[in-house]
Amino acid sequence: xxxxxxxxxxxxxxxxxxxxxxxxxxxxxxxxxxxxxxxxxxxxxxxxxxxxxxxxxxxxxxxxxxxxxxxxxxxxxxxxxxxxxxxxxxxxxxxxxxxxxxxxxxxxxxxxxxxxxxxxxxxxxxxxxxxxxxxxxxxxxxxxxxxxxxxxxxxxxxxxxxxxxxxxxxxxxxxxxxxxxxxxxxxxxxxxxxxxxxxxxxxxxxxxxxxxxxxxxxxxxxxxxxxxxxxxxxxxxxxxxxxxxxxxxxxxxxxxxxxxxxxxxxxxxxxxxxxxxxxxxxxxxxxxxxxxxxxxxxxxxxxxxxxxxxxxxxxxxxxxxxxxxxxxxxxxxxxxxxxxxxxxxxxxxxxxxxxxxxxxxxxxxxxxxxxxxxxxxxxxxxxxxxxxxxxxxxxxxxxxxxxxxxxxxxxxxxxxxxxxxxxxxxxxxxxxxxxxxxxxxxxxxxxxxxxxxxxxxxxxxxxxxxxxxxxxxxxxxxxxxxxxxxxxxxxxxxxxxxxxxxxxxxxxxxxxxxxxxxxxxxxxxxxxxxxxxxxxxxxxxxxxxxxxxxxxxxxxxxxxxxxxxxxxxxxxx
Amino acid sequence: xxxxxxxxxxxxxxxxxxxxxxxxxxxxxxxxxxxxxxxxxxxxxxxxxxxxxxxxxxxxxxxxxxxxxxxxxxxxxxxxxxxxxxxxxxxxxxxxxxxxxxxxxxxxxxxxxxxxxxxxxxxxxxxxxxxxxxxxxxxxxxxxxxxxxxxxxxxxxxxxxxxxxxxxxxxxxxxxxxxxxxxxxxxxxxxxxxxxxxxxxxxxxxxxxxxxxxxxxxxxxxxxxxxxxxxxxxxxxxxxxxxxxxxxxxxxxxxxxxxxxxxxxxxxxxxxxxxxxxxxxxxxxxxxxxxxxxxxxxxxxxxxxxxxxxxxxxxxxxxxxxxxxxxxxxxxxxxxxxxxxxxxxxxxxxxxxxxxxxxxxxxxxxx
Numbered sequence: 001x002x003x004x005x006x007x008x009x010x011x012x013x014x015x016x017x018x019x020x021x022x023x024x025x026x027x028x029x030x031x032x033x034x035x036x037x038x039x040x041x042x043x044x045x046x047x048x049x050x051x052x053x054x055x056x057x058x059x060x061x062x063x064x065x066x067x068x069x070x071x072x073x074x075x076x077x078x079x080x081x082x083x084x085x086x087x088x089x090x091x092x093x094x095x096x097x098x099x100x101x102x103x104x105x106x107x108x109x110x111x112x113x114x115x116x117x118x119x120x121x122x123x124x125x126x127x128x129x130x131x132x133x134x135x136x137x138x139x140x141x142x143x144x145x146x147x148x149x150x151x152x153x154x155x156x157x158x159x160x161x162x163x164x165x166x167x168x169x170x171x172x173x174x175x176x177x178x179x180x181x182x183x184x185x186x187x188x189x190x191x192x193x194x195x196x197x198x199x200x201x202x203x204x205x206x207x208x209x210x211x212x213x214x215x216x217x218x219x220x221x222x223x224x225x226x227x228x229x230x231x232x233x234x235x236x237x238x239x240x241x242x243x244x245x246x247x248x249x250x251x252x253x254x255x256x257x258x259x260x261x262x263x264x265x266x267x268x269x270x271x272x273x274x275x276x277x278x279x280x281x282x283x284x285x286x287x288x289x290x291x292x293x294x295x296x297x298x299x300x301x302x303x304x305x306x307x308x309x310x311x312x313x314x315x316x317x318x319x320x321x322x323x324x325x326x327x328x329x330x331x332x333x334x335x336x337x338x339x340x341x342x343x344x345x346x347x348x349x350x351x352x353x354x355x356x357x358x359x360x361x362x363x364x365x366x367x368x369x370x371x372x373x374x375x376x377x378x379x380x381x382x383x384x385x386x387x388x389x390x391x392x393x394x395x396x397x398x399x400x401x402x403x404x405x406x407x408x409x410x411x412x413x414x415x416x417x418x419x420x421x422x423x424x425x426x427x428x429x430x431x432x433x434x435x436x437x438x439x440x441x442x443x444x445x446x447x448x449x450x451x452x453x454x455x456x457x458x459x460x461x462x463x464x465x466x467x468x469x470x471x472x473x474x475x476x477x478x479x480x481x482x483x484x485x486x487x488x489x490x491x492x493x494x495x496x497x498x499x500x501x502x503x504x505x506x507x508x509x510x511x512x513x514x515x516x517x518x519x520x521x522x523x524x525x526x527x528x529x530x531x532x533x534x535x536x537x538x539x540x541x542x543x544x545x546x547x548x549x550x551x552x553x554x555x556x557x558x559x560x561x562x563x564x565x566x567x568x569x570x571x572x573x
Numbered sequence: 574x575x576x577x578x579x580x581x582x583x584x585x586x587x588x589x590x591x592x593x594x595x596x597x598x599x600x601x602x603x604x605x606x607x608x609x610x611x612x613x614x615x616x617x618x619x620x621x622x623x624x625x626x627x628x629x630x631x632x633x634x635x636x637x638x639x640x641x642x643x644x645x646x647x648x649x650x651x652x653x654x655x656x657x658x659x660x661x662x663x664x665x666x667x668x669x670x671x672x673x674x675x676x677x678x679x680x681x682x683x684x685x686x687x688x689x690x691x692x693x694x695x696x697x698x699x700x701x702x703x704x705x706x707x708x709x710x711x712x713x714x715x716x717x718x719x720x721x722x723x724x725x726x727x728x729x730x731x732x733x734x735x736x737x738x739x740x741x742x743x744x745x746x747x748x749x750x751x752x753x754x755x756x757x758x759x760x761x762x763x764x765x766x767x768x769x770x771x772x773x774x775x776x777x778x779x780x781x782x783x784x785x786x787x788x789x790x791x792x793x794x795x796x797x798x799x800x801x802x803x804x805x806x807x808x809x810x811x812x813x814x815x816x817x818x819x820x821x822x823x824x825x826x827x828x829x830x831x832x833x834x835x836x837x838x839x840x841x842x843x844x845x846x847x848x849x850x851x852x853x854x855x856x857x858x859x860x861x862x863x864x865x866x867x868x869x870x871x872x873x874x875x876x877x878x879x880x881x882x883x884x885x886x887x888x889x890x891x892x893x894x895x896x897x898x899x900x901x902x903x904x905x906x907x908x909x910x911x912x913x914x915x916x917x918x919x920x921x922x923x924x925x926x927x928x929x930x931x932x933x934x935x936x937x938x939x940x
Contacts (some may be wrong), residue, residue, distance in 0.1 A: 003710045003760050044755040048892060051755070057732075058754035059741020065755075066743040328745075345742065350617055350637050502618050502723070502742075502749030506656075509663035511746035513697070540659040543632045543652065544620040551631060 003338040012049045018064075019053040026056050029343035033065050034285070034326055040075045065343045067501075068326035070285045076111040080145065081128040081286070083135075084265040085247040086406050086446065086491045087116025087477060088125040091136070105143035116329060116495055117247035117446075118286050121404050121475075122254075122411050123152040131288035139258070156254060162427050164390060166398045167374045168414045176293060179300040182261040188306045190377030194269045195314045202273040203229060206376065209384035215241060215332075216372035216445065216472040218462030221372050227356035231364035238271045238279035239360060239367045241337060245284050245329040246497055247446040248475035251400035252370035254412050256290040257349040259374075260297035261306075265322060268307060268375030269380055271318045274366050278319050279482040282337050283328040294322050329499035333548055334367040336501065337415065346546035347501045368458050371400055371475075393418025399471075403429040405478040406436040418459040421451065421469065424476050436480035440564065444472020446492050447552035450485065450560040468559065485564040486571045489556060490518035496553045507550030510537045516558065521571040530572045531561060576642040581649075591599055593624060604648050605657065605686055606776055607664075608724035609636040610918035612834060613733055619724050620660050621686065624651035632656055640761035658690050665699030668776070669719040676715075677776045680790035683722060690765035704750070707782075711759040713766045713842045715785050721778035723749055727770035734773075734835050739764045751778075768841040772834045774826040783842060784822035789814050799826060802840040805911045806918070807831060809840050820847045857884035893929065911938045 015532045018035055020026035032050050036042045042065060051061040065071050073322045082088075106112065120126035125134030127145065134150040143402055157172035159165050168479070170185040173447055180188070194202045207222025240263065244252040256263060267279045283291045298320050302308040309317045309496060330336045335349035338360050357366020379387045388396040395417040404410045407429030415428065421441055425431065435506060443449050448470045462471055479488065493515040502508045514537050517530050536552040538561075545551045561568050575586040587596045587712040592615070597604050608619035615636040623632035627645035632653055640646075647653070651933065665687060672678045687693070728740045728751065739762045744753040754762025771779045781789070788794055797812040810829035814822040823841050824854060825834040846852055861867075861874040863884075869875075896905050907925040909918050925934040 003712075003758060004763060044757060047755040048757070057738030057741065058757070059728075059738065059752055060741070062752060062755035063741045063743050067745050330745075345745075352639075400871070497746060500746040502745045502747070504618055505660050505663050506620055507721070508723070508749065509667060513663070516697075536659055540656050540663075544623050544656045544660060545631075546617060546620070546634075569854060 006080035011052050011321065011362065012046065015046060015049045016053050019050065024054070024145075026060075026343040027341065029061055029064055029069070030326055031054065031324075031508065032069075032342070033061070033071055034136065034324070036061075038070045040077075042071060042073050042138065051281045052064075054343075056343075061200060062275065063345050064343070065162075068285070068328050069498075070327035072113075075253050077109045078106075078111065078146075079128075079130055080110055080112045081115035081118065082112060083116075083118040083120065083124070083126045083128075084114045085121065085124075085495070086442070086488065087117070087121040087248060089491050090405055090477075090483065091124045092310060105530050106146055110146065115286070115327070116141045116245065116499055119244050119250045119253050119284065121250050121402065123151060123246055128286055133289060153257075155409055156258060156412060156449050158320060160409070160411075160428055163413050164380050164398050164416055165414045167255060167262065167371070167400065168258060174259050174261075176260055177296060179261060179297065179304055179306075182259065183304070187259075187261040187377075188265050188301075188304075190380035191251065191268050191272075192312060193304065194272055194329060194380045195312060195316060195460075197445060198330075199229065199273055199275060202269065202380065203386050209379045209387040211372065211375055211387065212395060213369055213464060213467060214375070214399070214473065215369035215448075216246075218471075221368060221376075223365055224356060224368070225270060225274050227354075228276070228364045228366040231262055231357045233357070234275075235278065236274055237360045237363055237365040238267055238276045239332065239337065239355075239365055240267050240279065240281040240370060240373055241332060241367055242281050242283040242370045243325055243329075243332040243337060243501075244287070244289070244370070245332050246473060246475075247492075248255045248402060248404060248442065248448075248477050249342060249445050251474060252413060253287060253290055253429055255370055255374050255400070256287075256293060260290075260294050262374050262377055263294070263299055263303065263370055264297055264307065265539075266376035267320055267423040268311070268318050268365060268372060269376045270368065271317055274364075276366070277317055278321070280321045280323050280341055280360070282323050282325060282331070283339055284331075285324050288324070291322050298322070314573070327500075330501045330547075330549055336363065336547070337367065345501070348549075349501045370425045375540060382539050384487075391416035391418065392464060394460060394463065399434075399474050401428065402475040404475065404477065404482040405441070405477050406433045406483075407431065408433055415470075420459055422456040423477065425456075425478055429478065432478070432480065436482075438478065439481045439483060440485060440488075440560075442477040442479075442492075442556065443475075444470035444555075445475050446495055447549075447555055448472045448475070450489070450556050452563040454563075465555075470555065484522065485560050485567045486518060487522040489560045490515065490522045491552070492556050496549070500549065504544075504550060505543045506541045507546070507553070510541045510545075510550070510551060513537055514553075521568070524571070526572040531568050534561065534568075576640065577639050578643070579645040581647055587640045589640070589642075591639055591640055593626075593633065593638050593644075594622060596640055597635065597646075597648060598673055602648055604635045606636060607722065608726060610729075610773055611725055613726060613729040613773070616725060616729070619664075619722070621657055623653050623656050623660075624648045625653045625881060634767065642901055647853045654690070657686075658692050659694040660689055661690055662695050664693040664722045665692065666696065667703075668699065668722060669702065669717070670694050670700075671888070675720070676780045676785055676788070677777040677790045679792060681777060684776075707758050707819065709753065711764060711782070713768060713838065714759060714764075714771055715780045715782040716759075717778055718750060718777045719778075720752055722776055723751065724775060725751070726773040726775065727751060727779055730773040735765070735767050735769045737763055737765060737767075738779055740770060759886070765838065766838040766842065768838070769835060772836075772841075780820055781842075783845070784814075787821045789822045789824070795821070797824070803912065804837075804839045804843065806914045808914070809836055811836055811840060813844070819902065820844055855879050856882055858885055862888055862918070897929055903933060905929050905931050906933035907931070907935075909934070909936050911936070 021121050022031040047062050048058045050056040126135030149502040175181045211221040212218040219481045262329040331340045333348050336346040340346035355365045355367050398414050402412050409430035413428050451469050497511040497515040500507045538557040541550045590932050604622050607621045617634040617637040622635040624635045625631045625647040702719045706717050709716040731740045739753050753759045794816045802809040809832040812824045812826045813820045857877040859875045860878050861869045909921045
């Protein structure tokens with residue numbers, strides 16, 4: 001290898017134009033990369049030119065291009081992303097291998113890629129055909145994908161028996177693309193009510209309602225907004241976390257699908273309360289359909305005067321932007337999300353400082369989940385006491401639940417807190433499937449607890465993880481006697497290993513090594529000492545990882561090894 | 574307002590805003606570090622400096638965690654030590670195992686810590702090579718990512734010390750790797766070969782190509798001689814590494830008052846003139862100046878003859894005076910060198926303007 005002679009070349013004018021189109025700041029880097037990728041023009045040379053046009057070091061743009069999984073240096077005409085999530089894995093186990101049937105069905109114009117969970121768990125086994133979500137795909141349907149077949153979206157217009165619908169209340173009435181139908185059913189009346197109050201009053205109402213963040217951690221929304229409102233620094237920003245890349249979770253997608261204006265209204269209420277004038281919805285790149293839906297909804301709302309300058313003549317101006325990710329679970333971590341929004345690799349930041357004091361562009365920023373924002377309009381409309389009255393249990397309000405796996409009616413429903421796993425399976429999931437008996441459930445999300453039958457009757461909320469069963473983002477994947485807990489944990493660790501950002505050692509190598517051990521164990525090649533090593537890796541990830549991703553990988557690991565010790569011991573020898 | 578904390582059972586005072594590591598070092602309590610370096614922004618990547626803070630579910634990275642009032646810190650709790658050992662094992666699992674043939678064996682921070690904690694590379698660790706050895710054609714920097722532990726000091730050194738932003742991080746998770754530019758060679762990525770990344774690399778992932786294989790880190794064979802760089806007037810200091818009476822390499826000296834660890838490509842890598850056979854060690858003059866009355870070009874009159882300083886300087890002074898007296902002061906021009914000190918340049922200025930009487934003076938740095 002010798003050094004090439006380095007000669008000066010002007011920046012490709014097309015890239016210059018592209019960069020100008022996206023705003024000529026470092027924050028535009030991901031958008032430019034996505035456009036280049038769509039034209040199959042992602043190469044080290046175009047990346048270097050992009051970096052020069054953006055006045056960034058080349059490594060920074062290259063680091064991004066290789067970080068996000070949806071971007072590729074390979075030439076792709078049509079892309080079929082096959083979901084590799086645990087729900088799709090469960091479905092595939094009983095049917096023919098989806099990938100092989102898809103591979104044999106598609107022609108030369110198609111590139112088939114694996115993808116971490118696509119957020120289409122209610123349509124499992126799912127695929128993403130270019131930008132279009134498709135599923136459920138069986139082996140027979142695979143050939144039809146190339147001809148435009150996309151399967152059937154799950155219908156959530158009618159509530160299940162026992163549901164208490166607030167955020168989903170008008171799912172059957174509102175046409176998602178029509179602001180008129182949304183307004184007819186009360187959209188933006190919560191914002192109107194907020195704008196008639198003082199900022200502090202809105203903050204007090206949200207705090208009094210006891211609304212807890214729905215991303216999984218359950219941090220009180222009112223308190224977070226008060227931090228932002230009281231933080232020094234201006235301007236202030238709202239960020240809506242719609243990255244939803246955790247396997248099992250698809251509630252945010254359904255909330256956007258059924259009622260995008262509810263989300264926009266919630267963000268605007270938050271913006272008014274916090275004293276922010278601009279907001280970004282960071283939506284995962286796989287949700288292109290939902291991103292476009294939101295963009296259209298924003299335009300409609302601006303035309304009606306619910307967003308934009310001088311909203312409803314009150315003098316309050318608020319702009320919402322949609323920002324697409326490009327495939328990275330870690331960007332659901334709020335500081336990694338902010339980094340990504342700033343046009344960097346989605347790696348978590350040091351905390352403290354926390355986003356309410358030092359967030360997007362270094363300014364006070366409120367980062368909340370889609371579901372948290374979606375709840376806000378209803379609280380403003382009906383009051384904090386009403387919100388509290390919805391749930392008899394410790395946590396106020398309603399929650400979106402997802403029940404998946406070997407139940408008769410998998411899908412999504414809205415209900416108060418404090419449900420038990422038995423209620424979720426029997427009352428809402430329609431009971432176990434014919435011939436299935438309950439073996440275990442993954443509760444919360446991929447980073448949730450794996451529980452056995454002994455915890456079926458524990459009421460679940462944000463605090464119940466102390467008892468060994470977590471609520472997380474509200475997903476429950478129920479598995480019957482046919483599923484090996486070892487193989488199941490392997491699927492989860494495989495996901496974490498693929499999605500670890502690589503910043504810190506315990507998670508970067510720990511997830512990879514754990515997945516390696518579990519892969520071996522699951523196919524009967526375990527060795528004595530494997531469990532002890534898994535436990536040590538897990539303990540170290542919990543204690544020493546840099547961010548929440550590494551710290552939560554041990555939750556499913558520890559609970560699976562504790563609750564299914566016999567299965568792991570058997571796999572070890 | 575100082576705050577009170579407890580460090581390893583001892584009550585001490587600390588300043589708000591200080592990190593645990595700073596406080597500990599101020600009280601001679603050692604916390605092991607790898608990705609941390611006092612000259613660079615701390616990142617908290619490697620997780621070697623984790624310590625036990627009472628009341629916290631997780632261990633805290635001492636390099637980035639600020640102390641708070643009433644904090645109770647234990648630096649070597651069994652939990653923290655166990656975590657360090659495991660993390661070290663994970664690093665060693667992805668580190669070329671052949672210390673015996675490594676150029677920096679003996680100065681390797683990873684090796685030091687592995688020895689201190691008695692951690693071996695796990696049996697499942699890397700046996701062969703994941704990446705090509707000596708993968709970059711840079712003439713001075715030798716790159717071997719099989720030894721890289723992804724601490725990212727090189728990235729920070731390049732960005733913060735040299736402000737060239739050559740090194741960056743690509744890919745993610747287990748596949749993560751350090752890259753130059755857009756996956757290019759170092760020189761293509763605007764590298765000016767200053768070697769700062771080599772100086773800050775805690776392992777042998779980045780080493781010096783010119784001295785590779787000469788055992789620069791083997792303390793029993795190598796003498797370190799602190800010296801000042803001869804190249805320019807900045808006066809950077811560094812250590813010459815001398816083996817068998819020969820200079821084999823230059824190493825940054827962290828205590829250097831002017832430059833710290835930083836050096837430029839000339840200071841760090843331009844030392845081959847020291848033992849070069851063509852190097853002039855005494856002044857030389859043309860033969861005719863010593864043996865004839867006037868300028869001659871025929872025969873051997875134009876040869877260089879080695880002489881002593883007094884003779885050479887007398888001749889120079891005489892010729893300069895003659896030129897000034899016969900042709901006027903402006904017939905003389907003075908060109909000074911960046912290798913001279915500021916004081917020497919000042920004196921040349923005086924010589925030109927006041928002794929010779931000309932304003933014809935310039936400096937090579939303007940060329």
